[in-house]
Amino acid sequence: MSLPPGFLDELRNRVPISRVIGRKVVWDLRKSNQARGDWWAPCPFHQEKSASFHCDDQKGFYYCFGCHAKGDALSFLRESEGLDFIGAVKVMAAEAGMQMPEPDPRARERSDRRTQLFEVTEAACRWFRLQLQTGAAAGARDYLARRGLDPEAEARFEIGFAPDSRTALIQALREKGMAEALIIEAGMAARPDDGGAAYARFRGRITFPIRDGQGRCIGFGGRAMDPNARAKYLNSPETPLFDKGRNLYNIGPARAAVARGQRLVVAEGYMDVIALARAGFEGAVAPLGTAITEEQLRLMWRLAPEPVIALDGDAAGQRAAQRLIDLALPMTGPGQALRFVMLPAGQDPDDLIRSAGAGAMAALLDQARPLVDLLWARETEGQVFDSPERKAALDRRLQEAIGRIPDELTRRHYGDEIRAKRHDLFGTGWQARRGGSGAAGQRPARRGGASMAPNVPRAPMLQASGPLSGEWLLEGASLLICALRPDLVAVVETRLERLLPQDPGRAALLHDLLSGGDSPDGRRALETLRADAHLGLTPAVIESQDEVAATAILANLLERLEARRAAGAELARAEAEIQGEADEGLTWRMQQITRARHRAERPEMEDSGDLNEDRDALSSQLEQFISGEIWRKPPRR
Template structure:
C-alpha cells in the first residue's frame, strides 16, 4: 500500500515523537530535547536524543537518525507499511482505502515527477555547455562558484522556444504531460505548447523529502517582464505549502544543535547565501508567508527569524506575516524579525562581509511584540489625544486577535507597558520612573551600583568615579568608537536603547557611561551633543571621555571619520553595534554552556557540539573585531 504525503504528515502531527519513543526508551527532558540511553547499542552515558520540534531522533552512539516511522522500523524490524499501520492505530486514524482511481493518479504524478527529474538534469547540463556561458559568468559575479552549483542543482534554460520540449519529447514525453508538470505553456488559442522557462537560470524546487516538484527561473535579460518566474500550481506543486530550501535547512538545523537559527528570506539566492554560511534558510514561493508555511516552520523551530527586504514591498510582507501569525501564536511558537544593515539582502552581505557578519545580523532579530508595537506606533503621527488613543486601541485589538488566551493577556500587558513608556513623564526624584526603560533602574531593577540621585539627576559617588578611571586605561578600540559616535550623535541610539542597556558598548569600562546616556536620552526630547558632553564631563566622566578619544581612532571605524555622511555613519554604527552585541551574547552563552558541561546538565556529545559551535562563532567575531573587518565599507 502507498500512502500519500498528506496522510503521513497528518499522522506525524497527531503523535508526539517523545511520547511514542518514551514507551520503550526512558527519556528525560534537556532543554528543548529529550535524552536517554541508546536503544541500538549498550551504553552507560545517554547519547540518544529526541527532538519533537524537528520531528527526529538521533543516536550518537550508532549514528542512526530518523523520524517516527523510521524508529519503529529500526527498533521493531517493521516494514514501512507495518510501521504506518501501527502508528495510525495509535493516532486513531483510519488507513486510506485502496482506490483504483487514486492509484492511477499516483502513478500519473510519479510519471510527471520523472519528467521533472529529467528536466533538472538537462538544465544542469545546459549550464555547463557553451549556451550557458552568460549564466555561468553571472553566478560567478554573484560569488557563487562552480563548486557549489551541484549542491543546489542549479541549471540554465536556453532562449529557444522549444529546446526543453524537443529534448523531453524525444525521450518519450507527451506535450500534455509536460504542460501538467508545469514545464510547458499551452496557449489559450490552441497553439502548440512551448517552454515555460527560457533564457533563465534555473533553481529546482523540492518538497520536504528533497524530490523535485517544480522550478524557479531568474531572467538573464534585464528587460524581461518578470525577473523571477515560478512554475504554476500542479498536482505536485502547491505554492502555499512549499518552502524553498527546506531539506537542506533541516540538515543544517540538526547539525547546529539547539543554538541553530531558522531564517525565512525572500529569494533563491538569499536562501543559498544563508545555507552556504551554515544558516538554515528557506523562502516562500514568491507569495506572502501563509498559515500552512508557518506551521511547517514551527515544526522545525519554535522561533524562526523573518528577514524581509527593507524596501516598501519587504515591509509590507513583514506586516502581512505579522497579521497572519498573530492568531496562531502560542507559548514556544513565535517569530523574530531581522533586517540586514544598509538595505542589503543576505546574498550581498555574504559576498561583501562574509559568513560571520551575516550570522551576527540575522541572529540579532527583534522579538515579535517589539516589531508589532513599532508598526502600530509608526502607523500615524501621535500628535493629538485622538491619535494616541487610536494607538492604544490598535494595540488592544492586536493582542485580542491571539487565540491563546494566556498569551493574549501577556501581549496586552506588554504592548500597553510600551505604550505607557512612550508617553509617560520623565522620572524625577526618588520615584520609580515610568519611562520606556523604567527610568532610573538598571537592567536588574536596582539602583545603578555606586551612584546617587540628586534632584532627578544621577551623579557618580567617589567610588564610581574611581572605578571609571581604573577601567579607562584598558579601553577597547572598537567599543570606544561606538561610544564616541553615540556621544556625537545620540539619536543613533533611539532604536538600540534596550540592547545598550543589556550589553553596553561591549566593554565593562563603558557600562556606567552607557547607563547615563540612556537615562538622558529617555528624559530629553532633544539631546544636544555639546550639552551631553558637558554633562558627562561634569558628572565624573572626563577621564573616560579622554580615553575614548584616544582609543577610538585605533579601531579603524569608518563612522567616526569626518567625511562620512550622517546616514552612512548611522548605518555603519548600527552594524558594528549589532556585531558587538552578538559577541557579548556569545560570551554569556559560552559561560553558561561551559557551566552546564561541568555540572553534567548536558551530555558530552550534545553539550560539546553546542559549546564548540558557540566558540567557533565567538572566535570568528573576536578576530573580526581585532582585524577591523566588522566595519561596513560603504554603509549603503
C-alpha cells in the first residue's frame, strides 16, 4: 500500500512519540522534563531498573543508552507490538484521528482475499473444536488426558480434532457458504494431481491452531493419532496467510508475557509450549516444525534481547543447537544474544515438568549457557589436541566462527572468552606464550633448564577506554568544551551523537548537551570534568577563542578520538584474526587505520590554510592533557 507524500510527516506531527511510548512505560518524572518534551523511563525492550530509555518529542525519536534500541514512533509500534509497517501506520492514524488513504484497487482486492481466507481458517478452527467432543475423538481425548491436559487447557489453546474423513471438513465449510477454491487456498484442503475430488489435509489428527502476532488463525499443526502415519506432525502448507519460516507458535501470548517481565523460552514443539505456559513460563514459543530460521530468530529478538533456547536432550536437539550456532553468529551483537538450555537425555520440557515439576525447569533456565559456550563445546568436545596441527585447526575454526560476528565489540569479547577457555584446556604454558600472565608469569623453561625472560602481560583491551587513557581524556575534553561553549554543540551535533560514553555520568551530560537538559547526573559529571587536573587548562584556553577557532579545536579533538577508537576496533579485529600468518588484506587495513590516526593526530601534514595554522597553534595549548607528556607530570591535588 502506497502512502501519499507528507502523510507520515503529518502523522508524526499530530501524535507526540511520548504518547505512543507512554502506553508501554512508566515515565521517570524526576528525570524527565515535560515542558521540553524530554522523557526518561526504564527501557521496555530489556529488563532494567534505571531510566536509561529516552524519547524526545521535538525530534520524534527514542534511544536507549543501555541496549541501544532506537527509532521513531512507527519503529516502536513495530518492535513492541509486532506490527508490520502499515499496521503501525493504522494505529497511529487512529490515534491522530486521520483517515487512512484508500488503497489502490489491486491492493484492496488482495486485502479482501486475505480476509476471506481468515474466515476459512477461523471456521475450520471452530469446527475442529466441536469435533473434539464427538465419539470419534475419544482416543484423542484420552491421549490429551494422558499428557496432563484438562478441558480448561484444551479451551485455552483451542485444541481440536480432525476426524479421519476426506470430505467432512470441506462439506462443513461449504455449508457455511465458503467456496472450495478458498478452502484449498487457505490450506484446509488439497486437490490430487490427477484432478480428482478435493480432500481434507488434516485427517485423524489432534489440531493446534497457529495464530499470528495479531491473534488471527493463519494455519494449523496436526498430531497423528495413528502410530503408523507417515508424518507424526503435519503443518499447513505455504499459503497467502501461512509461512512457517516467518512465524512462531504462541507468539501473541508470549509477547504479552515478555512485556510483563517473563523470559522468552523457545521450545521445539506445540506440547512443549503448552506445558511451559501452563507451568508459569508463559513467554514460550516454538518454531513450526522446522529448524529455526533467520526470520524467526529476528522475530524472537523483537520480543526479547536474549531468548533462551530450550532444546530436547536427544541427538536431534543437539543437532538443532549446532545449526543454530552458525545461524546466530552473523546476527549476534548487543541486544541480540542467545542462551541455551540442554535438557536431560531423552527428555523435553513437557517430560521434565511432568516428572520433576516447574521448579526443575526454572533451575535449568537459570543456568542457561551463552552462545560462546556452545561454540566452544562444539569445536572441542570428544576431540584430542595432542599436536600443533590439531591445535592450529581448532584455532582456525574458532577464528572463522568469531570472524562472522559483525559487531566489533562483541567479536572482541568472544575472543577474550575463547582465549580464557583455551587457557583452561591447554594450561599455563600456552597462556604464557600467547601473552597471558600464567601461573607464575613466566614463559616455559628452555631445554636444559634455562628460563626465558619474564613475559609482560598486555593491558586488557577494555582498559583502552577507561580512566586516564587517551580516549578517556579526549572524550572528557570534548564534553567539557561543549559544556563551556554551548554554541558549538549544533556544529558538531552529529559527531557528538556517535560518542556513546560508557560512563553513565558522561552519557547523561552528553544527553543534556544535545537536548538542552539539566540533569543531576549531568551536573555531577560536569563538576568532575572541571575538577580533573589533566583538563585544568581547558577553560582558560577555550573560553578565550572566537567561534571559528574554538570549533576548529573541538573538531580536532573529536577527529583524534574517532581515529583512536577506529584503530582500537581494527586492532581487536586483527587480534582475533592473526592466529596464523598475517595476510595482505590485514596488513593493508592496519596501514589504512594507522594513516587515518596519523592524519587526525597531525592534521598539518595534509591540511593547509590560515584556519588550519590557527587551529594547530591553539590545539598545541591543549596538548598537555592529550599527549604522552601528561603522564610524566603528577596530577594536582
